[in-house]
Amino acid sequence: MTDQIPALRLEGIVKTFPGVRALDNVSFEVMPGEVHALMGENGAGKSTLMKVLGGIHDPDEGQIYIAEKPVVMTSPMQAKANGVVFIHQELSLADELSVAENIFLGELPRRSFGRVDWQTLYDATDAILKTLNVGFNARTRLGDLSIANQQMVEIARALTVDPRAVIFDEPTASLTDAEKVVLFKVIADLQSRGVGVIYISHRMEEIFKITDRISVLRDGQYRGTLNTAETNEEEVTHLMIGRKLDLSRNESHHEMGDVALEVRNLSCGELFEDVSFSVRRGEVLGFYGLVGAGRTEIAETIFGLRDPSSGQIFLNGEEVRIHSPQDAIRRGISLVPEDRKAQGLVLGMNCRDNMTLPQVDDMTAGPFVSDGAEVAIFDQYRDKLDIRTPGWRQLVGNLSGGNQQKIVIGKWLSMHPEVLIVDEPTRGIDVGSKSEIHNLIRELAAQGYAVIVISSEMPEVLHVSDRIVAMFSGKVMREFTSEEVTEDSLIQAISGISGDKVA
Template sequence: MTEQKPVLRLEGIVKTFPGVRALDGVDFDVRPGEVHALMGENGAGKSTLMKVLAGMHQPNEGRILIDDKPVVMTNPIAAKENGVILIHQELSLAEEMTVAENVFLGELPRKRFGLVDWKTLDDRVGTILKQLNCDFGPRTRIGSLSIAKKQMCEIARALTHSAKVVVFDEPTASLTDSEKVVLFDIIKDLQKDGVGIIYISHRMEETFKITDRISVLRDGAYRGTLNTAETTEDEVTHLMIGRTLDTSNGTNVSNRGEVKLSVRNLSCGNLFHDISFDVHAGEIVGFYGLVGAGRTEIAETLFGLRRHSHGQIMLDGKEVTINSPVEAIANGISLVPESRKEQGLVLGMNCRDNMTLPQISDLTQGPFVSGGAEVDIYKDYQKRLEIKAPSWRSIVGNLSGGNQQKIVIGKWLSMKPKVLIVDEPTRGIDVGSKSEIHNLLRELAGQGYAIIVISSEMPEVLRVSDRIVAMYSGRIMRTFSAAEVTEDSLIHAISGLGGTDAAA
């Protein structure tokens, strides 16, 4: 790419909060038609820097230049007027409003006397949705859409403006593979129009696939910029975390004990059919498949969130009836859900209260909860899981993604489960924290836990699993041992090619 003058420059940006220097003199730029990745661990300062750019935070020092002209982003409207569009990682949609109303929120087209021009609105949004290959219309209520489709609505907002810079913050975290292809095509179209793209993602594979340069933050400071074509994942990772990761599999099959969970011919409506598998003490069984394969639905059924229509669930050789999460917990099954922020945590509560929430009735003395017992439980698992938080009083929503995930895992480990189900254990977590979570899962297996891991990332399921169950369209296609599985054989199985396996 011929080097051009940056369309955007951030120079010496400093941002402090009480007791914290979140950004320490950060420099960053993006050129027209370039995709520039901004990487770093959770808490490195990426989101803070982008909020400064988008006018959500005001810097204590430094300046922002658009086309070499200093600008002041007093608020998000000012940022938008200067051609900067931020697509948030956290969805910011009004659930009860339509897709069209959300896409043009605050900028609805008007007719005479201030009335909304609904036809123009629907036509504009319909064109954008068609461009994104969306299978829903402008009048669809946001609350009825899946997380992935809501993310496409966030992306649609960026296409309503003549942007100079578009920031994508973890845009593929909830997208299917086909939706990712559409997103990458949209990014290419924006590049052709000379738009500068800032791309924030924890997924190395896609970062190396679509970006031109990679800049790294660590501990709020700028650590360097690399040309994507001239660097490696190891080099970027070392720049991000200041150390080399342990990426060994560390499989633990030799420590496998008795069968803890046995599932036979389990079915649930049209979601999955005749599912049979075993999980032993000291073993991690990974479930892998395309979106819609039925992996999460199996986990939800085992945890009592869904009722199966046929089949058996056995724990320690005895059949159990599970029709609710209360019954699942009582039988020793715990579930770390795929969306920690929506399903696993109360973000406004502190660390201690989140950790002890499922067992609050057991910690009650008369009309009062034993705060001391709660603190003891939190401190125990904070030490075991190496949770980094200033104190038990810290609000969970202020922690990094990796530490939030450890809170959820600790919450369910404190229930002393026989079987731990972990759905998407590292979604939205940086590479350093991913390694910590993977090592933690291996350690838990070594302690005798029977663990099910559901992941949409092939490297993850290959790394942590002793056996891998490949699913397609609600059925088990094949079960692999860690020793025999290959990427090609796994892809072949989850694509529906070949026959189905018997019980694992």
């Protein structure tokens, strides 16, 4: 690749925001036909660098080159015109429009008098969708698709032009294993056409599977580039965070208390059936299974977001009826939801107000909210969770994904729940922040909290859990202790191959 001209090159990029030097003399390049990973902790500068490339932010210093020709990016449309296409982590689609209209938005084919050429639009869209092997067509209303299929529509947008470089930002966050295979085939096809691919992800297994080189940012600075075939996860992690991580299984031992939460024969329509389990104070109970196994729906039912069709819920040995989240919160149950943006945050509010939102009523004096009490709570959990923000006045929508997730976790921890349910606690979070959150979960258990962790990542559920409930198609297939579980037995259980349940 050294004799080739880079498809895309950024040199000496500097970008400063009030109180923050987000990028400090950063250089980066991707070669034609290369898959180049861009890695770093949340807040390292990855998103800012890509926004500079995409014309959303003007750099204070530095230059962008396309095939060694200097260009100025003033808008996302100009970036696309220059052959740079983004596949964003956060979907930017219109639910009420068709798949075809979303894919060609702003570039709809026209007939005479400006009329849309619908047949050409649908034919072009169906041709693209065929290459992605998806189960919907051009006329499908986007809002009727699952989040995973909406992500595939986002990916289809990149195939409407002849790109020089395509940037994938956490593209597999909402995809099933089968959809990931399709995505990786799309990336391989782009490679074969000589397109440079920038791949931003926190998933190490993907990075080592599909990339050629890995470049690392830390604290807004370029830290180096490694050949993927010549490095390992430990070296990359050290470059990202400057320290080693504990990636071992959970082998912690501390005394557990009485059963805090027990569920008996709980069912919710066709979502899950006859589910029973318990979690003790001082214990982390992990839930593991494939997409659609019913894990999230169980959490939502316990938290009062869904009404069970049958079954019982017990708190501290007493049967309870939970009809709403307010009931759950009042009884000491908190839920960190799977989708932080749709369910966990108000993006237009600042960090402090998001973190204290559930307890505003407890901090009022007459008609006024105590600013001092709110700031004290925010400061406590900002330090505890290492939330990177210039201050509490920062809008949550301007934070990185990992720091947004930490705000949600801090919000519920500040309620001091007896039972904490955490659904996908580290989705979209870098390895350094993952380690901090894993350690926090273990610390909470050691302090006597009863913690339920729902995760799609096997290393995560193995690392934090004392026991693991394996689910398949809405049913509990098997329950494991941390001592007896193996990766093979866990995979078999979530695939519907179950032995006898282990008490």
